[in-house]
Amino acid sequence: xxxxxxxxxxxxxxxxxxxxxxxxxxxxxxxxxxxxxxxxxxxxxxxxxxxxxxxxxxxxxxxxxxxxxxxxxxxxxxxxxxxxxxxxxxxxxxxxxxxxxxxxxxxxxxxxxxxxxxxxxxxxxxxxxxxxxxxxxxxxxxxxxxxxxxxxxxxxxxxxxxxxxxxxxxxxxxxxxxxxxxxxxxxxxxxxxxxxxxxxxxxxxxxxxxxxxxxxxxxxxxxxxxxxxxxxxxxxxxxxxxxxxxxxxxxxxxxxxxxxxxxxxxxxxxxxxxxxxxxxxxxxxxxxxxxxxxxxxxxxxxxxxxxxxxxxxxxxxxxxxxxxxxxxxxxxxxxxxxxxxxxxxxxxxxxxxxxxxxxxxxxxxxxxxxxxxxxxxxxxxxxxxxxxxxxxxxxxxxxxxxxxxxx
Amino acid sequence: xxxxxxxxxxxxxxxxxxxxxxxxxxxxxxxxxxxxxxxxxxxxxxxxxxxxxxxxxxxxxxxxxxxxxxxxxxxxxxxxxxxxxxxxxxxxxxxxxxxxxxxxxxxxxxxxxxxxxxxxxxxxxxxxxxxxxxxxxxxxxxxxxxxxxxxxxxxxxxxxxxxxxxxxxxxxxxxxxxxxxxxxxxxxxxxxxxxxxxxxxxxxxxxxxxxxxxxxxxxxxxxxxxxxxxxxxxxxxxxxxxxxxxxxxxxxxxxxxxxxxxxxxxxxxxxxxxxxxxxxxxxxxxxxxxxxxxxxxxxxxxxxxxxxxxxxxxxxxxxxxxxxxxxxxxxxxxxxxxxxxxxxxxxxxxxxxxxxxxxxxxxxxxxxxxxxxxxxxxxxxxxxxxxxxxxxxxxxxxxxxxxxxxx
Numbered sequence: 150x151x152x153x154x155x156x157x158x159x160x161x162x163x164x165x166x167x168x169x170x171x172x173x174x175x176x177x178x179x180x181x182x183x184x185x186x187x188x189x190x191x192x193x194x195x196x197x198x199x200x201x202x203x204x205x206x207x208x209x210x211x212x213x214x215x216x217x218x219x220x221x222x223x224x225x226x227x228x229x230x231x232x233x234x235x236x237x238x239x240x241x242x243x244x245x246x247x248x249x250x251x252x253x254x255x256x257x258x259x260x261x262x263x264x265x266x267x268x269x270x271x272x273x274x275x276x277x278x279x280x281x282x283x284x285x286x287x288x289x290x291x292x293x294x295x296x297x298x299x300x301x302x303x304x305x306x307x308x309x310x311x312x313x314x315x316x317x318x319x320x321x322x323x324x325x326x327x328x329x330x331x332x333x334x335x336x337x338x339x340x341x342x343x344x345x346x347x348x349x350x351x352x353x354x355x356x357x358x359x360x361x362x363x364x365x366x367x368x369x370x371x372x373x374x375x376x377x378x379x380x381x382x383x384x385x386x387x388x389x390x391x392x393x394x395x396x397x398x399x400x401x402x403x404x405x406x407x408x409x410x411x412x413x414x415x416x417x418x419x420x421x422x423x424x425x426x427x428x429x430x431x432x433x434x435x436x437x438x439x440x441x442x443x444x445x446x447x448x449x450x451x452x453x454x455x456x457x458x459x460x461x462x463x464x465x466x467x468x469x470x471x472x473x474x475x476x477x478x479x480x481x482x483x484x485x486x487x488x489x490x491x492x493x494x495x496x497x498x499x500x501x502x503x504x505x506x507x508x509x510x511x512x513x514x515x516x517x518x519x520x521x522x523x524x525x526x527x528x529x530x531x532x533x534x535x536x537x538x539x540x541x542x543x544x545x546x547x548x549x550x551x552x553x554x555x556x
Numbered sequence: 557x558x559x560x561x562x563x564x565x566x567x568x569x570x571x572x573x574x575x576x577x578x579x580x581x582x583x584x585x586x587x588x589x590x591x592x593x594x595x596x597x598x599x600x601x602x603x604x605x606x607x608x609x610x611x612x613x614x615x616x617x618x619x620x621x622x623x624x625x626x627x628x629x630x631x632x633x634x635x636x637x638x639x640x641x642x643x644x645x646x647x648x649x650x651x652x653x654x655x656x657x658x659x660x661x662x663x664x665x666x667x668x669x670x671x672x673x674x675x676x677x678x679x680x681x682x683x684x685x686x687x688x689x690x691x692x693x694x695x696x697x698x699x700x701x702x703x704x705x706x707x708x709x710x711x712x713x714x715x716x717x718x719x720x721x722x723x724x725x726x727x728x729x730x731x732x733x734x735x736x737x738x739x740x741x742x743x744x745x746x747x748x749x750x751x752x753x754x755x756x757x758x759x760x761x762x763x764x765x766x767x768x769x770x771x772x773x774x775x776x777x778x779x780x781x782x783x784x785x786x787x788x789x790x791x792x793x794x795x796x797x798x799x800x801x802x803x804x805x806x807x808x809x810x811x812x813x814x815x816x817x818x819x820x821x822x823x824x825x826x827x828x829x830x831x832x833x834x835x836x837x838x839x840x841x842x843x844x845x846x847x848x849x850x851x852x853x854x855x856x857x858x859x860x861x862x863x864x865x866x867x868x869x870x871x872x873x874x875x876x877x878x879x880x881x882x883x884x885x886x887x888x889x890x891x892x893x894x895x896x897x898x899x900x901x902x903x904x905x906x907x908x909x910x911x912x913x914x915x916x917x918x919x920x921x922x923x924x925x926x927x928x929x930x931x932x933x934x935x936x937x938x939x940x941x942x943x944x945x946x947x948x949x950x951x952x953x954x955x956x957x958x959x960x961x962x963x
Binding site for chain 1: 560561563564573577580581585599602603604605607608612613614616617618620664682683687688689691692693694695696697698699700701702703704708709710711712713714715716719720723724726727728730731732733734735737738741743744745746747748750751752754755756757758759760761762763764765766767768769770771772773775776777778780781782783785787795796797799801802833834837869870871872873874875876877878879880881883885886890891892893898901902904905906907908909910911912913914915
């Protein structure tokens, strides 16, 4: 089947979210990604949530479509095997993606002895190599103190920095592989999780706002900043988000709710031009008061009927259960999704890549491997080891085959 | 100067965050990114926050290091020019990145008439082409109803889906360019903002948790799920985040606080094994009670002194102002940052790419262009137009040169 990154080969030695997501992003586009784990699994192998079988739904969800090899990475023979796999032959191979420290056999320098055009992608916590995780990066980002309504910090639940870091790793890997194709040179590519946060804060204008205006964005609850938008409660205990960024979206709200005349009164009332984003933001309390009453008198279904096809930019709030049960986009009706049979979990709805490329079939989602599922095949295919040699490695406890998911 | 994507050429017709961030990500790695805007700027050109000059710090921050061309995209002559720029000659060119609708002259089909190996990356709201923005995608994601402490939704302030979408676009663009280099074929690459959200929810295990366990993650305030971590108030009105994922990090907390013996009492007290992530999560209320008292009796400086070099995984909370003033990582001491002279804003601290590649200098951050700053040079260089021909286009109002940033 045609997939965009067919042929590309990546070896991953990783844990948690960012680096595994970087590898999975490439696997979902057709690359062969071999995740090497220590015997028994890495530190993320049993992270919650778990299925009743004990299998980690967290691990399974972040490692779909990869091959898995289990190697005793604490033994010299295991390190030798892993190094050989990382530096395996082929112009599309020789790429390591890792969030492990760059020491000993895993350093770019040591591995480059095996293959001088090696590409190593390494995620660290901070740019000086010190440790940090999404939570300890996020607390310094300014966002928790700009979230919610009060002076207390509110952490977002989405591991947003890990996700962004995983996607930066995918971008950096393809950039380095492009350069290698042109100049034949290997490279070490470094990314610090806290730099992902700091770059994002800067790219969104928050650093400049502090430096130029001396302004520190206060928490605004669920209000948009600089434009019109907020959540509203419905008559049946649900919530909807209503937004107007363009003038067209603003006028659509008036038309769909029948409130055009009332809303127009707010311009002179608040001395603002409601045909500007800034004017609507300044007058938002008055606008919200009118919309709040309108929403509170209607069920979600009634609001949906009024807004459907109206040009209003809105959406219902959903918890994770409502998302899975209610939202048609979160089902196989969406071509990104498929049903996979995940060992230890059973049939589950799973996303493939959100990127779709014309001229080739979209790669359907694949289950995550069992730990060590591909050990034997990978040693034979990639390193050309004989069945006898592989058997000795198993007997010596240097590698392991597929583990049961039940613990 | 050597930068990893030198030679790559991308034309961007975009607005807001995701598509501009995708283009900027590539520009920061050395690609030439030409952003084409309609005369007077696109809908994002005056978005808040603004500098006192009226220049948008939002726009400036998301378009650093690009070239800017202003063209009357509503006129046939302007569309012809833009089409020619998009399809410009060169094996590293012929790439369009856009979040505008795929209609008329901007469709992949129409543009492919000019260059059959054209790559078009197109961001839409939903996979069916209907509209959505970060706010209306996020409300359905489940996260606002899992954030904070109560049943009311709490929106995160970070436009996380836009950021992830921008990075998926950069990944997708490089993947398509790699494939074109191998097979000579152009492609349309589609990405829906809501698919970025849905894929992330699935990749983090939330969909499987609903389907396999019938579980819907409730809001836990600032507590980590499945591991130990939370915010704590200090004696001097600040907050710190303290986390333990590994056993090593857990033991470090006891050592650094001198609370090892007290914390050990919680195992038998709560009938859990404190040497497991799940055990610490289950017993977190008791653990937090002990740590809360310890933190409340100490200033941030005292806590920092106790934790520095101890192996404790922690960080202080900072608002945007504290981040810029206090955090050394957010300064030119961090090699990712530089000071740029941004027109209309003055000298500001700005991030380059968080990705660093060995074997070449890191591209220092560059300011965003003035709108239309490069119109004349781009028409001459890329389309070979004569000074006289360019003069006629200016006179006819088909293109515009650099605009003052003062409004």
